[in-house]
Amino acid sequence: MEFVFHINRLNKYYGTRQVLKDICLSFYPGAKIGVVGENGAGKSTLLRIMAGQDKDFQGEAEPCKGVRVGYVPQEPQLDPTRTVKGNLELAFGEIMELLKEFDELSMKMCEVEGDEYDKVANRMAAVQDKIDAADGWNIDQKLSVAANALVLPPDDMDVTTLSGGERRRVALARALLEQPDILLLDEPTNHLDAETIAWLEGQLRDYPGTVIIVTHDRYFLDNVTKWILELDGGRGIPFEGNYSSWLAQKIEILARQEKSAQRRKSLEGELKWIRMNTAGHHELARQRLADYERLVAEEMKADDDIAIQIAPAAHLGDQVIEIKDLAKGFGATPLYSNVSFTLPKGAVVGLIGPNGTGKTTLLRMITGNDTPDAGTITIGQTVRLAYVDQHRDHLNGENTVYDEIRDGCEEISFGKQSIPARAYVGRFNFKGSDQQKLVSELSGGERNRVHLAKLLKSGANVLLLDEPTNDLDVNTLRMLEDAINGFGGCVMVISHDRFFLNRICSHLLVFEGEGKVRWFEGNFEEYEDVRRREIGDAYENRRARYRRIV
Template identity: 55%
Template sequence: MASYQYVYVMKNLSKVYPGGKEILKGLSLSFLPGAKIGVLGPNGAGKSTVLRIMAGIDKEFGGEAWAADGVKIGYLAQEPDLDPAKDVMGNVMDGVGPMKALLDRFEEVSAKFGEVVDDDEMNALIAEQAEIQEKIDAADGWDLQRQVEIAMDALRCPPGEADVTKLSGGERRRVALCRLLLSKPDMLLLDEPTNHLDAESVGWLEHFLQQYPGTVVAITHDRYFLDNAANWILEVDRGRGIPYEGNYSTYLENKQKRLEQESREEGARDKTISRELEWIRQSPKARQAKSKARITAYENLVASAGSQKVESAQIVIPIAERLGGVVIEAEGLTKGFGDRLLIDDLTFRLPPGGIVGVIGANGAGKTTLFKMITGKDQPDSGAIRIGETVRLGYVDQSRDALDPNKTVWQEISDGQDELDLGKRKIPSRAYVGQFNFKGSDQQKKVGQLSGGERNRVHLAKMLKSHANVLLLDEPTNDLDVETLRALEDALLEFAGCAVVISHDRWFLDRIATHILSFEGDSHVEWFEGNFEAYEADKKRRLGADADQPHRLKYKPLSR
C-alpha cells in the first residue's frame, strides 16, 4: 500500500503565458491515492496546462508542484508520440517492458535447472527464481500476452504489424493509450482519453479505470464517463481550481447550489444546468417517452420555433421551410469500399422531428453514409430518397474549409452587423456570442484557434444556413461541457431533423429519437429509441458479448 497521504500536491500554482495572460491563479490542491478525478472547464481554461505541469513536461510555472516519493506518473497527451522505428505491437510492448524482461529472465532461469550440478549455483538459481516469481505474482504478470491482446482488441488498435508512421491521429492515440494503461503507473494523467474512441471502447475504458488501483486524473467532456468513472470533479474556471466530491451528477447538484449562493448574474447558464438536472432526475422510461414525444410534437415545435427568445449561453437554430412527410428514406442500401462491404441491405425511414444518433467504430462507414445522403457518393445497390422539402446542412469532421486570416466574427457573420435567423433578426455579435465567443475572443484569427474553437465556428456558420435537416459529423469532439449543453438544448428545440455521428453517449441519450448503429460484420441496426434503450435491446439480442468491444469485422465484397 502507498505510504504517502497525498500522491501529488500543488501549492499556490500559477502560470503566465508570454504577453502577460495569466491562465492559472494560485492553485492549491492535494490529490488522494486511488482517487478518480474528472477535470472540467471551458476550452482554453488551462486544463491541459495543469496536466503538463503534473507530468513534469511544463516546468515554467510559479508556486510549487510535486509528486510523492517513488510515484510513477503516466501521461497521455492530446497528440502523443510513438516510436517510428517500431510497429504497433512494438510500441504497445514498450508499456510492459519491465514485466516482459522479468518473464524472459524467469524462462532463462528455469532452463538452467537442467544444466546446473553445483549445489551453491542451484540454491542461487532457486532463490533468484523465487524472487522473480514473487514480482510477477504481485503484478499479475503471468498472462501478460493475453492482457495485451485484450487491451488492443478493446481499444480497437490497428494490427500489431502496422507501421505507426502511417496511422491516423485517432489510431495513434489508441496505440498510445493502450501502451500507457498496460504500463500501470501509480498516477494516470489523461488528456481527452475518450476522443477518437467509439462508445463501446469508452465503456470498456470506464470499467478499466473504475477497477484501476492507482490515481486517475482525466480531462474529458464525456459526461457518462464522468458520471461512471469519477469520484471527484475538478472544475478549472477563470484560473481557479474548484474540487467537488462525487461524480458528474453530484457535481451538477452542488454547482447549482453554488451558483444560487453566489447569486451571480448567471441566469442563462443556470437554466441549462437546471434542464440537464431535470433530465438526470427522470427515470430511464421517462427519458425514452420524452424522445418519442418529440416526434408526435413536431407541429408544436414548428409553432414555437418562431417565438423563441434568444438568451446568452444559448444556441438557437433558425428554422427554414417546414418538412413534408418524406425526410430521408433508405431502401435495401448496400455500399462497399475497396474489398470491404460497409453497409449491407440497410432500410430505414426518418420521420419529421426525428434526431438520429449514428454510432459505430471508426472506419465502419458512418461518414460514407453521410456522403450518400448529400449525393457525394452513390450506393452500390438499393436507393436513398431525400424529401422535396428537405434543405440539408452539413458539418464534416475535417472542419478545414475556414479562412485562417479572418477573425472569428468575420468568418461567422460575413461582416454583416445583423443576421437573418428565419423569422427574426439578431445582432451578429450576439449570435457569435451564443457559441461561447465573448468579447475579444471574437477578434481572434481563425488560424490561431484550438480544435474545439474551430468546431464552434463551423457549427455557428452551418446553423445559420436555414437548413431543416442537419448532418453533424462528430460535432461533440473538443467541445466544452457548457457548449455541449447549449447544443443539446438547441437540437431539442429545433423544429427540424438532425442526423448526428457521435460517440458521446450522454448527448445521444438526451437528444436521440432513433439510433443507427454500425455493429460490425457489415450490419447496420436501425433502432427507435435513445442510446440507453438501444444498449438494453443490444444486450437482449447479442447477450454477454454486447458489452465487449472488438476490432471490426466486415463481410468480403463480392461484386
C-alpha cells in the first residue's frame, strides 16, 4: 500500500471564516508526522476531519480501503457505563467476544455427547486458534502494562469521576492497545509527567502504523516525528524532517521572503539553543542571574514588530521570597514538610513533579490564598505579585477579547513607553475581527492567551504561572520564552513542558514525592542527569519495564 489516507481540495469554514484552504495531501504508511501552526490555524479541525468526526467540509478526506483510524482528542469521551478497565477492554472487542465464546463452549462441553460433542469441540478448537493468533490469552497482562505505564486510576474506578487528565490517559492507553493503522493524537502530553512523556515517545517511535500528532511539546516533536505539517494561512505545507529540521527550513524561507524579521530572529534563537550543549544551557541560566541589573536597566522599546513583551517592573530589593520549614497537608494526607529555599533576584524557577504533589498549593500559599500548616513564607517589601491559576476561570465571558485585555485603557503602559491597546492585543495573535470575539466563545488556547496578555502588562516584578503552556501553539510558546528571558523580575512557573523549562529556568523546585521537595540550581536536563546518577537504573525502571506495549 503506497498511501493510507488521501486529502483532496479540502476546504473548511466556520461561518464566513475559512480555516483550511484547498489542502491536498497523501500520507505514507508508518509515517510519524507533527502538525504545527498558531492557535486557530485548524490543527484540531484537521484531526477531527481525518477521524471522521467532522463531516461539514468541502472536498475529499478519507482513509484508503481497509485502513483503521484511531483518534484521541483533547477532551476524549469514555463509556460512562464502564470502569477504567472496562474502557480499556474495548480495545480488544473482538478478542473479548472470542474469550467469552470459548468459556461458553467449555461449559457446554460438559453437557453434550456424541456428534454434538464433536461439533462443539471443533468450534472450540477454531476459536482457540483465533485467540492464539491474536495473543488473546495475555489481554490482562497487556491491560496491566498499559495501566501502569500511563499511571492510570484503579481498574474498578467509575470513569465519570475522573479528571480531564485522567480521562485523557485512559483514552490514550486504549488507543495504543487498539493499534489502529493511523493514530491521531491531539495534545497527548498534556497532564503527563516527564517520565511518562519520555516513555510515550519510545512507544510512538516504534509504533508500526502512521502517527499524526498535534502538540506544543517541541522535544516530543523532535524525538518522534520525521515530517512536520505546517498549517499557515489555511494552507497545509509538508516539511521532511523533525522539529529542529523544520525550524532551519523555516528560517531560510523567511530570509528569502525578507519579511517578519522579528519572528526569524526568534526562530534563530530557538534553533541555536537546541544545538547548544548542556554546558551552554547552564551558562545561559547562570548569566541571567549575573545580568539582573542589566535586565532591569534596559527599558523595553514599544516595538510593534515584537509579539510578546512583559511590562518592565519595579526594581526588586535584596529579599524576594523566603520560605522556611514549610509544611502542608490536607486532612490526614501530608503533602510535604521542612521545605526551605530563598528566591534570588532574577531567578526563573520551574516547579515540577507529578500531579497532586502540592505545586499549585505552594503558589496559592505564596499569594495568601492558602495557609501553611507550619513554617513561614516571607515576601520582600518591594515584591509585587501577579498570579493566574491553571483553570483560567477569572474571565468575563460577556466581554470581547479587546475589552477584557485592555481593561478600559486605550493605551497600555510599558514603563516609560506606551502602545495602543489594539496593537497590544494584536501581539497575542488576536488580529482584526478576532479582537471582537466574545470571551465565552474562545478555545482553551485562546483563553490562555487572554490571561497571559492581562498578566504580562500588570507591571508585577514576580510572576506566578500555573501551567501557562497548556493549549498554546508553538509560536506563542517561543515568544513567551523570549519574553521571560528578557524580563527583569522573577518567575515561578509550574509546567510539564521540558523544552519550555530548559529554555527559561535558572532553578527548579522539584516535588519528588513522599513529602520530599528539592531546591535545585539548574534546568530540567541538568536535574535529570543528577537524578540518574543518584538512583541509577531505577530512574529508567518504568520505561524499561513497559517498553513493549506496541
